[in-house]
Amino acid sequence: MPPRDIVERVFLRRTALLLTAVLGAVALSGCSVIAADDPTPTPASTPSPSATITLADDFPFDAASGLDSSSTIQWADTMGGADGFTVASADDGNGRWSYQQTSSQCIIGFWQTKVDDLDLTQDERTLSDTMLAQEYGTSDVASVTKYAYDDALPTQSSGNGTVRVRSVVSTNSKNGASSIVSARVFRSVKVGLLTSVDCPDGFSAAQVRDQLAPTGIRMIIRPAS
Numbered sequence: 001m002p003p004r005d006i007v008e009r010v011f012l013r014r015t016a017l018l019l020t021a022v023l024g025a026v027a028l029s030g031c032s033v034i035a036a037d038d039p040t041p042t043p044a045s046t047p048s049p050s051a052t053i054t055l056a057d058d059f060p061f062d063a064a065s066g067l068d069s070s071s072t073i074q075w076a077d078t079m080g081g082a083d084g085f086t087v088a089s090a091d092d093g094n095g096r097w098s099y100q101q102t103s104s105q106c107i108i109g110f111w112q113t114k115v116d117d118l119d120l121t122q123d124e125r126t127l128s129d130t131m132l133a134q135e136y137g138t139s140d141v142a143s144v145t146k147y148a149y150d151d152a153l154p155t156q157s158s159g160n161g162t163v164r165v166r167s168v169v170s171t172n173s174k175n176g177a178s179s180i181v182s183a184r185v186f187r188s189v190k191v192g193l194l195t196s197v198d199c200p201d202g203f204s205a206a207q208v209r210d211q212l213a214p215t216g217i218r219m220i221i222r223p224a225s
Contacts, residue, residue, distance in 0.1 A: 058155060059163040059221060061124040062187070072222040073191045075110045076156040079216050106199040106208050108217070111135070115185055115192040125150075127185035128166040131192045135181055136168075144168065151182055153195070156218040163219050169206050176201025180209050184219075193219060 067073075079085045079099040088098040088107050098109040118127055126141070133144045151167035167182040178199050185192040195217055199205040209217065 058161040061128075061150075061164050066223040067186060067188045067221070068224055069189060070224040071186075071189050072220060073186050073189050073193065074112050074220050075193060075195070076218040076220050077110070078218070079108065082216075101208070101212075104199060104203045104208060106197055106203055106205065108212065109194075109196040109198070111192075111194040113192055115190055118185065118192075120187050120190065122187075124185055124187050125166060127187060127192070128183045131183040131185055131194055132166060132168055132181060135183070135194055135196070153182060153184075154213055154218045156220045163221060178203070178205040180205045182209075 077097075080087070084102050085099045085108075086102065088100040088109075089096070091097040095112045096109070098107050100107050115127065115131070118130055120127070122130075126145075129145045129148050130141050132148060133139065133141045136144060138144065147168050147170075148166045149168075151165050152162040153165050155161040155163050163184060165182040165184040167180055169178070169180045171178045179196060181194065181196040183192060183194040195209075197205045197209040197212070199208055
């Protein structure tokens, strides 16, 4: 198991990436990429968002979908005990935990929480950006929205069900580290889910996320019976 300071540095690195971008990085067309610590960033070698995920839009933003406060919304935790993964940080009691992929050393984080403290009169895309901003440690949601894009993750169901999320991809031009953070708030259920993949040089976090998503990064969305 990696020491806790490694997991903490993952969060600090993402925060630094965003803050650098707000101060002067350029949003790149086609994929929202943040290049950190470089006044003249160049495009990172990351694939198009969700290149391997079918966008069936089973759960688009702001769709009623039969969900209410008694519905079940949570991550399908399949990495615990799975071959090729170790626990990076156990559940902290606030709905956060993470794993490390042995082959890549990438850290895959999960967060699920109630969002009663958010302004639920806002649309779900804005609320999801707000959750992303919380992850980056900023109250300036607009500074995150400028780099966020519509994305999708699979649901744990038969077929190719997907759920829309908002994602931010970031890369560090000095050390080659990369990350992708994705969030979705379900307004009617008052629940938010966030996942992150942080990778060292040599691995694209976005690509690793899309490879893992079909079996390892899925949402359970169960309307009330």
